Amino acid sequence: MEKIFDCLIDSFINNKVGITEDFLSVSLARHLKENLNDLLHNDQLQNAGIGNKNIIDQNKLIRSDVIYWLDRKHENQYENEFLDLMDAFIFYLNRTCYAGITGYEFHYTLYQPGAFYKKHIDQFQNNGSRQYSMIMYLNEDWKIEDGGELCIYQNETAQNIAPANGKSVFFKSADLAHEVLITNKKRLSITGWLKVD
Numbered sequence: 001m002e003k004i005f006d007c008l009i010d011s012f013i014n015n016k017v018g019i020t021e022d023f024l025s026v027s028l029a030r031h032l033k034e035n036l037n038d039l040l041h042n043d044q045l046q047n048a049g050i051g052n053k054n055i056i057d058q059n060k061l062i063r064s065d066v067i068y069w070l071d072r073k074h075e076n077q078y079e080n081e082f083l084d085l086m087d088a089f090i091f092y093l094n095r096t097c098y099a100g101i102t103g104y105e106f107h108y109t110l111y112q113p114g115a116f117y118k119k120h121i122d123q124f125q126n127n128g129s130r131q132y133s134m135i136m137y138l139n140e141d142w143k144i145e146d147g148g149e150l151c152i153y154q155n156e157t158a159q160n161i162a163p164a165n166g167k168s169v170f171f172k173s174a175d176l177a178h179e180v181l182i183t184n185k186k187r188l189s190i191t192g193w194l195k196v197d
Contacts, residue, residue, distance in 0.1 A: 001085075005092045012170050017152055017159060023168030024136050028085075031078040033138040036108045036188050039068050045110060048117075063117040065180070067107040070190070082106075082136075082190065090194060099194075101131060106192030111148060116182045119153070122193060123174035130173040130193040137163040138188040148183030152176050163187055 004020055012018030024032070039045055045066035070079050086104055093099045111117075122133045135150065142148075142164045149160040150169060154176055161169055171178075173193055180187075 001088060002092060005089055008089075008168060008170050009093065009097065016154060016171060016176065017161075018168075018170035019161065020168050021164070022166050024082075024085075024138075024166045026166065028078065028081055029136075029138050029166050032082060032108075032190065033140075033188055035076065035078055036068070036110060036138065039108060040066075040110060044068055045108070048109070061118075062120075063180075064115040065109050065111045065117060067109050067191075069105070069107045070192075086192075093194075099131070100196055101194045102197050103195045104192055105195065106134075106190055109189045109191045111180065111183045111187040113183060113185055115180075115187070117180040119151075119177050119179040121174065121177055128174070129195045129197070131196055132194040133169075133171055133173045134192055134194065135163075135169045136190045137165060137167045138190070139163050140165045146183065146185050146187075147181055148185075148187040149181045150178060151181055152178040163189060 004023055008018040008020040008023060010018075011020070045068050048063055048065045048067045070083065072080055072083060083106075086106070090101045090104065094101055123130055142162055144162070148163050150163065152159045152161065152171065160181070161167075
């Protein structure tokens with residue numbers, strides 16, 4: 001895995017946006033996708049909000065996705081496998097880059113056709129704990145016409161990233177504005193943040 005971690009970190013250092021195509025194995029991505037579809041089927045996803053626990057607003061004119069927070073308390077084999085992977089990545093990031101990451105939070109994210117998330121920054125105004133944003137995609141056979149790209153703004157340039165299966169994206173939470181463009185079919189991912197106390 002260190003080779004994949006290096007690819008993600010090196011592309012982040014070079015471009016301020018780290019991207020690797022195979023951060024999630026095909027098997028793990030498939031099982032996480034099955035988990036997310038089961039959560040949808042069992043009506044366990046919640047409307048996503050804007051802000052943190054102290055200040056939260058659910059405004060579907062800004063974002064229209066639904067989410068479910070990952071937690072080891074769920075005792076789900078594949079959630080735990082994913083969180084083990086994140087533990088390994090954070091250990092490697094801290095060892096090689098002295099990042100000082102002490103925690104994380106991740107949720108499943110689902111955009112139904114027509115859903116989007118307008119341009120925003122991931123860092124809260126009243127809490128600076130989020131250091132890095134990460135997204136891992138769970139979409140097989142994604143095509144250009146499916147839309148749903150992650151659009152990252154940097155130096156007045158927009159970079160569109162297709163949400164292809166297994167791909168991971170990594171960037172500083174406070175630095176880069178980004179949005180999720182309107183998706184034309186169901187779009188699945190795991191989204192989260194590496195944090196400091």
